[in-house]
Amino acid sequence: MTELDDTASVVLNTLSEVxxxxxxxxxxxxxxxxxxxxxxxxxxxxxxxxSRLAVTLDLRAYHAAHTVTALIDLVAAAATSNAGAGRRG
Structure with a gap:
C-alpha cells in the first residue's frame, strides 16, 4: 500500500464517519x-x-474541494508537503 493509498483510506473513513x-x-x-x-x-x-494526519489544510482549497477525489488529492498534497518539510528540518 502506498502513502497515497493510506491517505485516501483515512479521508474515506473520515468522510464515512462524519x-x-x-x-x-x-x-x-x-x-x-x-x-x-x-x-x-x-x-x-x-x-x-x-488531527489524524497531522496536516494543516488551506481553507480556501479545502472549501473548493467539492468531490471525494478532490478532497483526497488536497489532503495527500498537504501530507506530502508536511513530510517533505519534516525531512528537511
Missing amino acids: LGKPIGELRAREALATHGWDSLSSLEALSRLE
Whole structure:
C-alpha cells in the first residue's frame, strides 16, 4: 500500500464517519453535496483530518474541494508537503 493509498483510506473513513455513508457510496457518487455535506460536516471532517494526519489544510482549497477525489488529492498534497518539510528540518 502506498502513502497515497493510506491517505485516501483515512479521508474515506473520515468522510464515512462524519457523513454516515458507506465508503462504497462515497466512491460511487463523488459530489460531496449529494451526501449531505454542509458547513457543520465540513468543519467536523476538517478537524478530524488535520488531527489524524497531522496536516494543516488551506481553507480556501479545502472549501473548493467539492468531490471525494478532490478532497483526497488536497489532503495527500498537504501530507506530502508536511513530510517533505519534516525531512528537511
